[in-house]
Amino acid sequence: MSRSRCSSRVSLMAFIGLFIALFSTESSAAQVPLLMWSSDSLPPLASPAAGHITSNEQLTAYLTSAFGSGPNTVLLFLQDKLSKEDFTVFGGVFGNKQDSAFQNLEAALQSSPSSVKLPALEWSDSSATLALLQEKLDVSPVLVDADTLSHLSINTSASNLLLINLPYCTGFDKSCKQVLHDNDENIGKVLTVMKDKNVPYTAIYTGLQPSRVISETSMSNQPAGRSLLQAVEPSVKPPIMYNLSGNPCIMLWAQNLNISLTSTSEWIDLAAETPSLAGSFCNSSYSLLVLTYTSGHILSFSMSRRLYSVSARYWFTLDSVQLQSNGRTASFIGKRNIYAPAEYSFHCQSVTSFRDALLVPTNADQNTTQWRLNFIDLQIQGFGLANGTDFSYASDCAGFFTAGIWMGLLTSLLMLYIFMYGMHMIMQLNTMDRFDDPKGPSISVPQTE
Template sequence: MATTGRQKLGRIFALYAVFLGLLNVINTGNCDEQVPLILWASEGSSLPRPSPPVAGHIVEQQQLASYLDNALNVGPRNVVLFLQDKMSIEDFTMYGGAFGNKQDSVYPNLESALMSSSPLVLPAVSWPASSAVIGQLQDQLETSALYMDPETLSQLRLNASAPALMVFRLPYGTGADLMSAKEVLSGNDEVIGQVLSTLKSQSVPYTAIYTAMRPSREAASLSMEAGLGGGRSLLQARGGYKERERERERQRKAKERAGIYAPVEFKEKEESCILLWASELSVGILRSGRWESHDLTPMTFGEGVSPKLHGSTCDKNKARLVINYENILGHRSFKLILAMSNRHYKVSARRWFTLDAVELEYDGTKATFNGSRNIYAPAEYSYRCESVTSFRWPLLVPRTSKDPANQWRVNFEDFQIQGFNLGGSEFSYASDCAGFFTPGIWMGLMTSLLMVLVLTYGLHMIMQLRTMDRFDDPKGPAISVPQTE
């Protein structure tokens, strides 16, 4: 019976993979924007069986919301979301045991869970829609997401009558070695199995979703691997090399534009007074000699995400942005606070704003990082820096040696902030933290100096050359050597 179900699942995936391959030839422009999504329920629970999308159809955000709404209206409202960094349907066709030798499968726990349920398989979901699935689930369940790991799940007691949204972030291998991706996917499957076993031991019905933030492979590389559209073609021919390069560049720019999201905005009296943006935000704590980190980016930024900013204040001289979280690294109440001040400095005869402190407030304890020495900008500008961290060339340092901040790490990537003189919902001109003497400039200066030293040494050697002051006289008597017998 299990073999029949496994083969059925394999045929479903294989059929969708064939249609995706054909669609890759017809319309290359949209294939690299797809991620798969799998939805199933625990044993004994049933989900509605909506009509699956037609082959080649990409599920957008509105249609995905209707699928989720139908599932949650009928199925359990304890939702487990396995959100992988990257994933494509090819990860199942390459590493899934349903498509070849079952001993080589990296998804034994996932396939076992799907065999005991009637899963909804969406092989082509627009990745902007999949990345916004957390916000959709929060709106439908009317509860906030709990970012967890398998160890903390065993300490949580769930109630079947109260909805809960548990999010488990899963990595993906980014190296060129295919074995690295296979090993990471196998580890992710073990996490899925551990989570489902914990829920089964607590006898809690659940609805599980497995998807990703963005695709793991580009359409061009997949077509080359599959032998589709990868043959020879004239450079001038339609669909030739130059045409594919232009199309790839257009897709890259479109993805970059889609990945830009609005900053966190705090308004006072309907006027914007604080803006914060970062491509990545994370915190970490040292426990038992090991660093445990938590990614706050999906809870702070992105489409459909509305962070709680109660406690924030601003005026002409002081600004305080308070971002409230729940259940972060074992702390039920957690706040990230950025305190700024605007002062007039007589030396420069102008006003400057500084990021005085970055505070972590959790369960009545406060960890404070000082940033005023390194993070500052003219009051009319915003401040931007590629990396603002408390480690690895830190710009944030603990206020004292005994401060709890010594046990914490804070990391902002592509950081930009402005707390004064805002003219709307956009940043003013940015004062960048990059110094004038960048590594490239230093390399050029050192190379030039080395060449000048070599040239100077050569000129010095040439100037030290001297001609002889005496020469042999060819008109003088020749030297005779007597011969003896």
């Protein structure tokens, strides 16, 4: 009886392990979305269930039925990177349609007689979709844009594969939403040209590779039994870098650049946006980093480099931070500890203007005195950059004797005092002069009345 129960448990555990392994392997596959629409009609395709990943074999079978007979003109909008999260974050198609960056794409999908939406297409190679279309149409792709397409003569008696490359945000010049909005404008221009030419077409919008890859560790490689949860560290965003004549000049990185325009308003994190660096400047003695955001806020960091005769070396200081919003300006000057050797960078875990303030407002305007700054994990360097990828050695704003060090020192001194007091008490102990010997006469103690 016990053997049968044991074998049943082993079989059940083996089945569960196989199921988990298959599920985890599927969830870890990289995916790209694919949108397809036509000016004529497409074969019907049932909407995939939530969480379903469309395989390349399923896509091949569907394209075979879509391009089965006759010539076809295919517009392939191939973006450098694309994931479903780009739609859910920036609105449209799979996400919130308010303030969407894909208005032309949505209009094309709604106005077309038929369309197909694949939120998760299995991705293995950046050229898989293009190679598949070349095989089905038996033609080579022609790289075009809206301008060249307007002057291109399209032969509808033969198949055509028109390739339109679209960029993706790099995090330096434009925000991702702005880049996707510009791509959507290009899609709209191309579709307008095709409509003016009165050429029937089938359009496909997808990505060369995923912009966000969410992978999960396969549970088949994990030991059986209970294990502690592990936190996955988020990817580190690149620092803001200003180049002068191709040479790195100023670098800044912060986990959060929080600002608040009133004492009761919510914090606005400017680090979540991609700024423009227009107006920045640097030379051997002065650096100015100007961060202009699409939300209308402008944040400026002014730094200077000078020789101090006492230390006989050059130091740089963060002289002021200026915030502009809604036509008003507030300036904050560095109070203390915002300095470092000229060849170093400056780092501080917290730079604020309201609690343990390192920045002090200088404006007398009552409206701007309520403005607050809170920079988390700030690192900045305005001089002595050796390359454009790494900061120099960081000079931290924290003093050597921090609160934790003081607590450790005081606790150690207290324990040392207790130990020395105990040793002193032990050293003062004395033995008795006489002892009571049970074999000899007893010690008599005279009694007094």
